[in-house]
Amino acid sequence: MKITRVRVQCVGPEITRYTWSHDLPEQYMTNTIVIIDTDDGIQGIGATSNYTSYCHDRYTGECIRHLIPKLVGNDPLDRESIWTSMWPRVFPLPPGAIAAVDIALWDIFGKIESQPIYKLLGGTRDKIPAYASTPLFDSVPAYLDFISDMAQQGFKAVKFHCWCDPIRDLELARSAHKEFGNTDLRFMLDVENNYTRDQAMKAAKELEQLDFEWFEAPLFDYDLDGYREITSAVDLAILPSGNWIQDRQAFANALDSNAWSVARTDVTMTGGFTEGIKWLDLVDEAQMRCEIMAWGFTLVSTANLHLMLSRNSCTYFEQAVPYDSYQYGMKDVIQTDNDGFVCAPDKPGLGVEVDWDAMDAATFNLIDSSQ
Secondary structure, eight states, rough: OOOOEEEEEOOOOOOOOOSSSSTSOOOOEEEEEEEEETTTTOOEEEEEEESSSSOOOOHHHHHHHTTTTTTTTTTTTOOHHHHHHHHHHHHHSOOHHHHHHHHHHHHHHHHHHBBBBHTTTTTOOEEEEEEEEEEOOOSSHHHHHHHHHHHHHHEEEEEEEEEOHHHHHHHHHHHHHHHTTTTTTTEEOOTTOOOHHHHHHHHHHHHHTTOOOEESSOOOOTTHHHHHHTTTSSSEEEEEOOSSOOOOOHEEEHHHOOOOOOOOOOOHHTTHHHHHHHHHHHHHHHHHOOOOOOOOSSHHHHHHHHHHSSSSSOOOOEEESSSSGGGGGBOOOOOOOOSSSOOOOOSBBBBBOOOOHHHHHHHHEETTTTT
């Protein structure tokens, strides 16, 4: 089997834009999709999502343009060799560029084997609890109303993206605990690497008293000494953002440092499934949890769902809400059920179908190896 054609579509739909930190404007969301065709008629789809402040992202798609010569004419099942050959082609190369290609290759493999990807990766469970991952709202009452809506939809956990200001963030945490503390709802707080060490320590101690599930990204992921100080002082789970460490050896060093109580990453940060499963092997060796991100458009969140179902180290699926913006251009979507779970697709490969008319309508940059 040979790869005969590669296309890259940079999709920037006109959808509601959100932000998740006081220091970011509402974000432009770009869905960079890779379509790989083979001489056997099997097509693989992969994608990565990017978030930018002033316009849609072209850079990732243009990086993939330079990867295409390493793809056309090669065997799509030779994933390890292809992954290794892509790494030095562009510098700096965003890991999402390699990931989109690698996900498409695994989609082909799943379709050949008539199996969903998570089973090919060794997974045995087919569903996972989900938490609602919020955007930034204007006020504490807006968050409380949103929590009520999410609970009615079946969610058992909610993660707050808020102002990244300790005073306002902890006001929200206290209010959520006061309003819902006698329910089975669990809460997380993500402050997008915005706190000082002193602020993070004080917040962690209070969130522990408020019985939060975890405290995410209080410091930059590389501040291992700062994380170690916090994790040694509280029983609350302390997580990095998972956005900054994009190298397996650096990830391994961080795990060995005992800085984080729980690890965090994303299939697009690891460069796809081929590399991502090696990262999760490190997590298993360290006997840790790894809460995998799933924020973004459906193709990316579906890939992350497959990765997290491949191991037992992840306890939650991150469901980006409100749904509509993230589900653009899809006939199949990943959505939390009334019991608070997300179920794996049962079709081969990624297992979700794209609405190509909608994707084509919002494509602002198209790269085609046949042209």
